[in-house]
Amino acid sequence: MSLRGKVAVVGVAEADLGEVGPGFTPLDLIGQATLRALEDSGLDKSDVDGLFSASAYYHLPTLSVGEYLGIRPRYSDATSMGGSSFVSHLLHAAAAIDAGLCEVALISYGSTQRSGGGRLVTGSETDPYEAPYNPRYPVSMYALAASRHMHEYGTTREQLAEVAVAAREWAKLNPKAFMREDLTVEDVLSSRMVSSPLSVRDCCLVTDGGGAAIVTSAEGARDLEVTPVYLLGAGEAHWHRSISQMPDLTVSAAVESGPRAYAMAGVGPEDVDVAMLYDAFTINTVLFLEDLGFCEKGEGGAFVSGGRISPGGELAVNTSGGGLSYNHPGMYGLLLIVEAVRQLRGESGDRQVENPNIALVHGNGGVLSSQVTALLGSERAL
Amino acid sequence: MNSGDSEPPAEVYRRYLESGGLGFQRCAGCGAAVFYPRVLCPVCGESGLTWESSSGLGVVYATTAVYRWEGDPYNVVLVDLEEGFRMMSRVEGVSAERVEVGASVMLRVDREGDDPSPVFVLRGEGP
Numbered sequence: 001m002s003l004r005g006k007v008a009v010v011g012v013a014e015a016d017l018g019e020v021g022p023g024f025t026p027l028d029l030i031g032q033a034t035l036r037a038l039e040d041s042g043l044d045k046s047d048v049d050g051l052f053s054a055s056a057y058y059h060l061p062t063l064s065v066g067e068y069l070g071i072r073p074r075y076s077d078a079t080s081m082g083g084s085s086f087v088s089h090l091l092h093a094a095a096a097i098d099a100g101l102c103e104v105a106l107i108s109y110g111s112t113q114r115s116g117g118g119r120l121v122t123g124s125e126t127d128p129y130e131a132p133y134n135p136r137y138p139v140s141m142y143a144l145a146a147s148r149h150m151h152e153y154g155t156t157r158e159q160l161a162e163v164a165v166a167a168r169e170w171a172k173l174n175p176k177a178f179m180r181e182d183l184t185v186e187d188v189l190s191s192r193m194v195s196s197p198l199s200v201r202d203c204c205l206v207t208d209g210g211g212a213a214i215v216t217s218a219e220g221a222r223d224l225e226v227t228p229v230y231l232l233g234a235g236e237a238h239w240h241r242s243i244s245q246m247p248d249l250t251v252s253a254a255v256e257s258g259p260r261a262y263a264m265a266g267v268g269p270e271d272v273d274v275a276m277l278y279d280a281f282t283i284n285t286v287l288f289l290e291d292l293g294f295c296e297k298g299e300g301g302a303f304v305s306g307g308r309i310s311p312g313g314e315l316a317v318n319t320s321g322g323g324l325s326y327n328h329p330g331m332y333g334l335l336l337i338v339e340a341v342r343q344l345r346g347e348s349g350d351r352q353v354e355n356p357n358i359a360l361v362h363g364n365g366g367v368l369s370s371q372v373t374a375l376l377g378s379e380r381a382l
Numbered sequence: 383m384n385s386g387d388s389e390p391p392a393e394v395y396r397r398y399l400e401s402g403g404l405g406f407q408r409c410a411g412c413g414a415a416v417f418y419p420r421v422l423c424p425v426c427g428e429s430g431l432t433w434e435s436s437s438g439l440g441v442v443y444a445t446t447a448v449y450r451w452e453g454d455p456y457n458v459v460l461v462d463l464e465e466g467f468r469m470m471s472r473v474e475g476v477s478a479e480r481v482e483v484g485a486s487v488m489l490r491v492d493r494e495g496d497d498p499s500p501v502f503v504l505r506g507e508g509p
Contacts, residue, residue: 127470128392129417129418129469129470130470132495132497132499133458133470133471133472134448134456134458135446135448135458135470136448140446140448140458143446144444144445144446144458144459144460145444147444147445147446147483148443148444148483150483151444151483151484192449193447193449193455194448194449195446195447195448195449195458196446196447196449196455196478196479197446198446242470243460243470244460244468244469244470245418245468249443249444249460
């Protein structure tokens with residue numbers, strides 16, 4: 001039994017993004033995004049009977065969200081594995097809806113980390129076998145992975161910088177992107193080093209923000225006045241929590257989550273029209289392009305070079321501007337879904353990819369720890 | 383009340399360090415080297431883990447220099463020990479940016495902090 005095409009995303013929205021100012025709470029942002037996503041879908045708050053959320057602020061996130069919004073769900077899922085959680089929620093919502101456990105699922109997230117102090121808010125515990133060495137969480141862990149990729153495959157800082165530049169070129173086309181000024185490879189290379197080989201421009205933004213997505217059965221979606229975006233397939237995988245336990249720092253568990261998602265969807269990387277790859281750091285995009293089959297292992301650096309993932313390039317990647325230039329509110333996975341849905345509906349304005357039918361959404365969580373891949377499709381892709 | 387046949391793995395590990403050594407576990411079932419210490423083998427699931435002392439010889443698997451607003455950067459590495467396990471540590475006695483992937487290193491237990499902690503120094507070309 002497959003979940004292919006069983007559910008559709010019928011509403012998406014962002015909360016206010018960037019720097020919302022002091023006083024707003026993460027739940028306020030979830031409230032904003034939920035109102036907008038419900039309006040987008042044409043559904044009413046009273047239709048929502050499934051809640052999905054994860055948070056670094058709320059220990060029992062779906063309880064807090066349900067209370068704030070005044071929703072009493074009959075199905076609740078607070079799966080928490082970092083930034084990928086929300087892509088996971090999409091799969092879990094599909095399973096719950098298909099099993100009849102709920103009909104309308106709300107996936108939501110909010111963070112006020114920038115207004116609240118300008119640093120990543122994380123509930124992450126320290127690993128007692130890593131803490132004595134003071135790695136800066138999480139950038140040093142990704143830096144270690146980058147150092148290994150450079151050693152094994154000759155990947156260069158210039159190639160990593162190309163990822164940041166491509167993200168910026170997309171961000172320039174997105175009025176909601178946080179950073180839209182010109183950015184060159186040289187700018188990235190000469191920016192402040194944080195944890196070598198990653199400079200500050202190799203790192204995602206620290207912004208406020210949030211989002212919401214409404215998911216319902218394909219049948220239910222057809223009764224609404226929206227363009228449904230179907231879940232074609234999804235897969236999850238995780239192999240480690242701490243970077244010192246990652247078996248091979250050049251290979252993420254996306255080599256399992258990807259094929260699981262492709263198999264359910266009945267498509268391969270060659271069918272993907274637009275890819276949203278969780279770019280917490282520049283090395284992520286390189287690793288996920290390799291691990292998800294867009295190029296061979298070790299060729300990611302070359303793949304991203306020369307504007308090939310920029311607007312007008314061979315593969316449209318992170319068309320919002322990504323976590324690097326658009327928005328990164330601590331956990332970014334839900335905003336990947338928002339952008340993929342908008343692309344498939346043809347609502348992405350200046351950055352719209354021409355007639356996409358299949359979007360790949362890839363969430364990453366922890367320190368390259370959890371990997372969740374989903375394939376979304378238009379009616380034509382069904 | 384515990385199962386009676388063992389002390390906490392983290393305490394055994396600490397005893398090794400206090401005596402100047404680096405302890406790790408070996409699985410009696412599949413032979414895997416296990417680190418960090420635990421009560422079962424994460425490879426095969428066997429509970430029969432025995433303690434061994436590492437030679438302390440290893441190779442840098444990955445490295446980063448962590449920059450601060452003030453002061454020199456410090457390094458953080460992952461080291462592959464010759465017995466087949468990996469751990470996070472730092473390489474001392476060399477500037478942070480000079481530590482390279484593939485460098486041969488050997489253990490030195492740092493006793494300066496509250497808790498002894500395993501760090502590494504570069505191994506020379508000759509004796």
